[in-house]
Amino acid sequence: MDYEQEESKYLLHTYKRNYVNFVDGSGARLYDENGKEYIDFMSGIAVNSVGYKHPALVKAVSEAINGVHHISNLFYIDSQMKAAKKIKELSKMDIRVFFGNSGAEANEGAIKIARKYGEANFETKRYKIITIKNSFHGRTITTLKATAQDRFHDFFGPYPDGFVHAENIEDAIARIDEHTAAVMLEPIQAEGGVYAFAKEELVRLREETKRQGVLLMFDEIQCGIFRSGEFLACQTYGIEPDVFTLAKGLAGGVPIGAVCTTLKDAFSPGDHGSTFGGNPLSTKAAVAVLGVLDEEYKSGILASTIESFEKHLNGVVSDFPHLFEKSVGLGLLRGLKAKSDEIMQNAITEGFKEGVLVIKSAQSTVRFLPSITIKEDEIEEGFARLRVALSRISG
Ligand SMILES: Cc1ncc(COP(=O)(O)O)c(C=O)c1O
Incomplete structure (x- = not known):
């Protein structure tokens, strides 16, 4: 055929x-x-x-499908809690987690966290998010606009306001102003030429964002989940962002995304949600995958x-x-x-x-x-x- x-x-x-x-x-x-x-x-x-x-992924997915593979987020989901607990343990950061279904959706969650943080904490109602040239953050309208590559921006406008595209990290620091809520970047730009930023640059960005009350958000969708050699690329660099996002390898092929943040009260009930996000099928798979990979690492x-x-x-x-x-x-x-x-x-x-x-x-x-x-x-x-x-x- x-x-x-x-x-x-x-x-x-x-x-x-x-x-x-x-x-x-x-x-x-x-x-x-x-x-x-x-x-x-x-x-x-x-x-x-x-x-x-x-075998561990086959077992987890089979158990889920032979048991309760999906329940609404209006009920307690044991494997969702376990997956979040494992992410927290592996990140060694004091975080809370929200599960969605994809990388773009995880980044949308991160953007919402930044917007709410900016709105709630600053008189100027900070809303701008600085991203870096050659980045890739997803295919939804907002994450496309976050993606600092013009070739992605034909046809689909008008885009949401509030994204600033910096040339590089120094430029990102220079562009922080009283409207900046966050700087978002992939510590290793995967689609953009497999480019790993230098440690000194990221350390300086961390210091500057902290000093100016701006969130540092790492898109770890491609470089996270042990791909850099540590659970998170930020651990390879010895840096703790305020927000990081995961997807891709997290459940070994079962669709999943996660936004993780040290702003533990970033969301209140009603602020965010997802029908499928964090259901037993994907989070049982994530628990199994993280267990296997942690063993491989240790x-x-x-x-x-x-x-x-x-x-x-x-x-x-x-x-x-x-x-x-x-x-x-x-x-x-x-x-x-x-x-x-x-x-x-x-x-x-x-x-x-x-x-x-x-x-x-x-x-x-x-x-x-x-x-x-x-x-x-x-x-x-x-x-x-x-x-x-x-x-x-x-x-
Ligand atoms: C760094 C990064 N962020 C976000 C995304 C978007 O993820 P998804 O395709 O799951 O929405 C990708 C996908 O390639 C990615 O590599």
């Missing part, structure tokens, strides 16, 4: 897809309908944090996975200097900065043919987002395939 033609009759045309039909998976391996195997170095864009068919396995992945990336840069400039990113949120967009695209296409999945980012960067639980043999195999693919590409 011509999947592309068939699909185009029924779905809105939002994605430029690859029409491979994946039908099975195990660990970091995926299989298409013809039985071809792929090593997955992108995990559904940082979602499948424990890979495919992880046992030191994650540190050696990162070391191995880094070694392989550096090896590719030194063996293919005509294709790549350098390796970028942190932990298991990595990139290879290619010498051109064409090389980046060829690496992805040829890699796919060879049976390894990688994804693009901005600035001609080939992005790597393997599952946090990826095994050494899967890493070896994936890089072996990538090298075969790269040897076919000329610079």
